[in-house]
Amino acid sequence: MTKFALIFYPFAKALTLKIMVVIFWISLFVVFYNYIGYGILLYLLVKGKNFFASRETPASTAIEPAVTLVIAAYNEAGFIAAKIRNTFELDYPQDKLELICITDGSTDQTPDILRNYPRVKLLHEVQRNGKTAALNRAMQHVTTPLVIFCDANTLLNREAIRNIVKHYADETVGGVAGEKKIIRSDNENTAGAGEGIYWKYESFLKRLDADWYTVVGAAGELFSIRTALFQPVEKEVILDDFIISLRINERGYRIAYAPDAYAMETPSSDIREEHKRKVRISAGGFQAIVKLKALLNIFRYPKLSFQYISHRVLRWTLSPLSLLLLLLTNIILVQETAAWWWYGCLVAQLLFYIAAFTGFVLAEKQIKNRLFQIPFYFLFMNIAVYQGFFRYLKGNQSAAWEKSKRR
Helix, strand or coil: CCHHHHHHHHHHHHHHHHHHHHHHHHHHHHHHHHHHHHHHHHHHHHHHHHHHCCCCCCCCCCCCCCEEEEEECCCCCCCHHHHHHHHHCCCCCHHHEEEEEECCCCCCCHHHHHCCCCCEEEECCCCCCCHHHHHHHHHCCCCCCEEEEEECCCEECCCHHHHHHHHHHCCCEEEEEEEEEECCCCCCCHHHHHHHHHHHHHHHHHHHHHHHCCCCCCCCCEEEEEHHHCCCCCCCCCCHHHHHHHHHHHCCCEEEEEEEEEEEECCECCHHHHHHHHHHHHHHHHHHHHHCHHHHCCCCCHHHHHHHHHHHHHHHCHHHHHHHHHHHHHHHHHHHCCCHHHHHHHHHHHHHHHHHHHHHHHHHCCCCCHHHHHHHHHHHHHHHHHHHHHHHHHCCCCCCCCCCCEC
């Protein structure tokens, strides 16, 4: 070994270890911030905002504007009658509530069942072009100032429409996001339990998001917009609800949150159905990041970009990558140093992955265990992001309805 090599090798090794340490801590910060830290920071920001806000109680603003409820249905013959009955029971004047059901591509009896309800305006085409194309077509028939979108496999609470429209008394509100609730049962599987916990956490973050500035991406199960703000969405778009609501944000309007207006649905029938849904959403997330690239400019949209990047973009990009880097750098640091800290971190990570794998085995056997379902579902979501990313790169994720089997 040359004299130069003798001098350079220790320096290079020390530099490499320092880089590994930096990558480890940055990765840990990204994962912590995205899933826990952002919620804590947002909570503090909301508390600070409320402390300096006016203490006056806002006047009651009960309004009853004309509303159109648009229901997208694909092969929902087994549930659509219950959905229509639920819709007829909503507490809102019938003369101010128009109903549109769009069933493009359905090959079962869904359109025939809907023809039995004269009050429902049925839009049906044999060709299946996807939900985005269907919504674009449905919007051509909407004449009311407000429109509410909801899925055919959900049930709404009786006061849902009233609790949504009241937010439009504020002229800065361009849309309203309702809440998604998973109907849980004592014998639900691990997929259902994990999905339920995830949506409870998401609802908590949405409430904070709305209190700070705006909800970042409405869920298609139940959301509303001002009809005049609707822009036709490209037919290849996978996450139509996400794109529609954030483009309204982009125009300077807020998306309010109505936790007292909720859509209830059963969880995925099993872990494979939930996996199919998560991969599709992840592919759509990468597509949305590209189409909404203007929102990454924090100087142009200070509040919105901060929320969008912290809540959504990190979850679809750096967080899954950081999980992998955390493990790889930790292994290298254990091999190259004798510090007990790195051994402890690696043991903690391995225990987490063992717990997640145990949760996977139990999910495969349809056995629910609360101790393992959280690490399993967390890792399950992040693996789906990797799969969604490669599906997006290949361009083989269709925007057509991907109906998941529900319990």
